[in-house]
Amino acid sequence: MNKMSTWIKYASVSLIVFGGVALGSNIFNNINAQKIEKDISVLEMSGDVAEYYETVPELIQSSDLIVEIEAEQQETVNYSDVIFTLTNSSVSKIHQGEYNQNSIKILETGGLTQVDQDGQIQNINIVFEDNPVFQIGQKAIVFLDKYEGPVAEDAYVIKGAYQGKFLINPNRSLQSQMNTTSEYTIQPPSNGGIQDLTQIEELVNAKDTKK
Numbered sequence: 001m002n003k004m005s006t007w008i009k010y011a012s013v014s015l016i017v018f019g020g021v022a023l024g025s026n027i028f029n030n031i032n033a034q035k036i037e038k039d040i041s042v043l044e045m046s047g048d049v050a051e052y053y054e055t056v057p058e059l060i061q062s063s064d065l066i067v068e069i070e071a072e073q074q075e076t077v078n079y080s081d082v083i084f085t086l087t088n089s090s091v092s093k094i095h096q097g098e099y100n101q102n103s104i105k106i107l108e109t110g111g112l113t114q115v116d117q118d119g120q121i122q123n124i125n126i127v128f129e130d131n132p133v134f135q136i137g138q139k140a141i142v143f144l145d146k147y148e149g150p151v152a153e154d155a156y157v158i159k160g161a162y163q164g165k166f167l168i169n170p171n172r173s174l175q176s177q178m179n180t181t182s183e184y185t186i187q188p189p190s191n192g193g194i195q196d197l198t199q200i201e202e203l204v205n206a207k208d209t210k211k
Contacts, residue, residue, distance in 0.1 A: 045110065045128045052160045059164050060203055063143040065097035065156065068168065068197075069104060071134040076111050079151045083126050085111030085133040086152050095141070096204050105155040107147050108133040108162075131162035139168040141200060172197055 053059045060066065069089035077084040087106045091099065110126040111133045125132070134140070143164030144156040158164045166174040173196045 040112070040123045040125050043124050043126045044130075045126055053163055056200070057203055057207070059143045059159055060096065060200075060207055063096060063159050063164065064146060065099055065144040066095040066141065066200070066204065067091050067097075067099065067104065067144065068093040068095070068139070068141050069106070070139045071136050072103070074111070074134070074136065076113060077107075077151055078113065082109070083111055083113045084109055084151055086155060087134045089134070092139075095200055097144075104144075105152065106134070106142065106144070107152050107155045107157050129162060131165070141166050141168060141174065141197065168197070174200075 051062075053062065069091055071087050071089050073088040075086045075088075077086055085108050087108065089104055089106060091102055091104050108128075110128045110131075112123065112125050114121050115124055116122075127133075142156075143159040145159060147155040147157045163176075166176055169175055
């Protein structure tokens with residue numbers, strides 16, 4: 001994949017992520033965007049996380065809802081010049097919590113948008129902390145809290161901003177989208193991490209047994 005660099009002119013911002021959603025005003029000055037496709041550039045964002053977890057048991061203990069989903073429809077939301085993506089997903093299994101609907105809306109920071117650079121419209125994919133928003137068709141298990149705020153109604157956010165998001169591979173193993181060098185990366189399996197869905201069920205059951 002041929003990559004090239006380009007510079008996007010934005011206003012600078014400081015982002016703090018609460019409950020999976022970044023709060024700030026305006027967006028970034030002199031951010032390096034890597035050209036990964038002919039018409040779409042990736043804009044890397046970084047910020048502070050208000051809460052993060054070292055192990056999956058910590059995530060489980062803190063989460064209102066743990067569900068398996070498949071991303072089906074998406075909507076880009078621009079709130080105070082910060083880009084969010086609202087993904088409507090089908091729910092295939094509930095591992096923890098009470099939820100009685102077949103679909104759920106998940107709000108993430110970042111996603112596809114357009115900017116005007118010197119009179120030319122450019123397509124930009126905003127990626128927060130090496131964690132792209134869901135793509136249509138992706139399956140995942142997500143650790144969620146109910147979202148409360150002005151960006152979306154009746155939506156949920158991912159715990160730890162992106163820590164509580166594991167893609168499900170065809171063989172049912174799990175894949176974190178986090179960069180393994182990030183300070184916020186969940187610890188490996190030997191330290192409480194997970195490799196497959198069976199481990200999540202065991203950890204949830206173990207938590208319930210201790211009650």
